[in-house]
Amino acid sequence: MSGFDVGNRLKQLRLSRELSQRELAKRAGVTNSTISLIEQNSVSPSVSSLKKILDAMPVSISEFFAGESESQEQVFYPSSELTEIGDGTLSWKLVGARRPNRSMSIIHEHYPPGADTGEEMLEHEGEEGGVVIAGAIELQVADEVRQLQAGDAYYFDSRLPHRFRNTGDSECVIVSANTPPSFSDGGDEQHHV
Amino acid sequence: MSGFDVGNRLKQLRLSRELSQRELAKRAGVTNSTISLIEQNSVSPSVSSLKKILDAMPVSISEFFAGESESQEQVFYPSSELTEIGDGTLSWKLVGARRPNRSMSIIHEHYPPGADTGEEMLEHEGEEGGVVIAGAIELQVADEVRQLQAGDAYYFDSRLPHRFRNTGDSECVIVSANTPPSFSDGGDEQHHV
DNA sequence: TCATGCTGTCAAAGATGTTCAACAAGGGCC
DNA sequence: GGCCCTTGTTGAACATCTTTGACAGCATGA
Known part of the structure; x- marks a missing residue:
């Protein structure tokens, strides 16, 4: 039981x-x-x-x-097998989506110029962090706003209201991780980030 | 208490x-x-x-x-403020190292050609995953070995023996995440990966 | 062999967690 | 007002967890 x-x-x-x-x-x-x-x-x-x-x-x-469950899971993910979630502008590629047993979700994120997670700040359970790989992104967490360049990183409690916005004119690429996973359940497609 | x-x-x-x-x-x-x-x-x-x-x-x-502790934590990490752990060849840049309250550690990893986490396979508590940003890496998990290119990704239970090795001739860059954090405690410098 | 020190287990007594059933406070409605 | 339904709280009875103190098993060494 x-x-x-x-x-x-x-x-x-x-x-x-x-x-x-x-x-x-x-x-x-x-x-x-x-x-x-x-x-x-x-x-x-x-x-x-x-x-x-x-x-x-x-x-x-x-x-x-942690490790609350066990099973044989996929280990290797060729880029073609990443699960893409997009809303027209920004694109998130999930490493092994819909695997509720995991304790993290890892996402390869692509923000074209102008991309924005929305004026309504995101807030949800968990923690998230990431590294900027290319381009630049404006990240707001609570009332702090910063511009992050390639090589910069971030980490915060996801319960703090937050927003990502590409205010530059080149694509921004980020690799991020969330715990607990925001996109693991097959059901709803809430835009947790 | x-x-x-x-x-x-x-x-x-x-x-x-x-x-x-x-x-x-x-x-x-x-x-x-x-x-x-x-x-x-x-x-x-x-x-x-x-x-x-x-x-x-x-x-x-x-x-x-999960949020077992609360406190004002650093959110933004300019690349200059990442904590670098190197052993001469490979280089790991930690996002906010030595913060035991976090549930993940995020690492910007650079493997020059020939870099290798060692013949003795790594095994430890937790889960880890990442995305290859540039170059290529040979990843072995349990008895499976794969070559991952830029854009490919991985995710596995860290209790499975594993090893990273750059067998190519260009630097390999990876962004990875671990849970629970492998490098959070200020004490020992065990080479968990 | 016997003593010493360690290991993990267990029964009974004591402390703590859970249920049952009652209670007061608040809101909606006639 | 009175009635009804909901909410969260609480005292006493009951169930469960924790301690006390004992026990057997297995080493090491006198």
Whole structure:
């Protein structure tokens, strides 16, 4: 039901750090029994306990739950197999779109002169970052606006309102990554960026 | 102590979906009281309860714990402010290195002819993907080897053994992303890729 | 062989999380 | 006003998680 094996995941992380249950327990401020029971999946730990334990390794909770699913996935993507999402002007090529199990989406973005993600600022869950490869782009995040050239980069919390705009007169190329993936679900085509 | 406000995070997600405590509880198979108490941080829910609740929205647990920390972070990175990690031959420019709170690291990689991540295959936690910008690279993942050209891309589970090698005679440029970040901690300089 | 120190497991007692059922506050409507 | 429906909160009972303290297994070394 849970779909995620908390016990084995914890054990694997603990062993990879060569810690005993008692040693980890001591660092985490819990008892060895707690760790034993959790590793056997005899109990479902409280978030606070789990956090204490992970902090002692240290492993972030989100890291702990990353890899929430497993399967044979495509690894290599010839440019012809990238999934293109365009709205007439700008073009986004997704590396392995519609794969909900991934923790990131990677996008090869092409903004022709004048391209703009829109006056209404984008806001959504997650984080995103990227590197400008060619041309230049005007990026606004919250109330800060900057002009980024080839070689420059950015990284921000996607909950901050943001907007991309090519105000120059040559195409701008960016490679970006988002987590969690914005375009992974086959359903709606919301223009998260 | 916890450093992460489970209650408010849950409330925020619930409200953004315009669900009442009772409605969410019903879908999740728990009671409204549970949700009320969690949102007030009166209790630290068990992982199983939290998972039931998140599944009902739906939100993955890793998504839930993604912005695990908040603070004013640098957004814009002029190329001069990228952190370069090199070993003489290959060069990796990190976008905002040493920021443990991030869920991804983004790297502008330059492989001169002959550059190689080494005969001993790389293996580590997480996922990684990228796009080849210029030149060509030989990428091996598990027992599959491919030659990727400019415009091609890749994505794989970093636990699979992997190796990058520039077998051509021109520099290869890649923009890649990793999650969780491989180079975020100020401590050791392990060559995760 | 016996002692020592480590490992992981487990039963019972104690602490914490969850449910049930009741309650007050607010809005809409007659 | 009165009624009805919704909302979120809370006390007491119940279920679950955590600790305490013990145990067996397996090394190392006297």
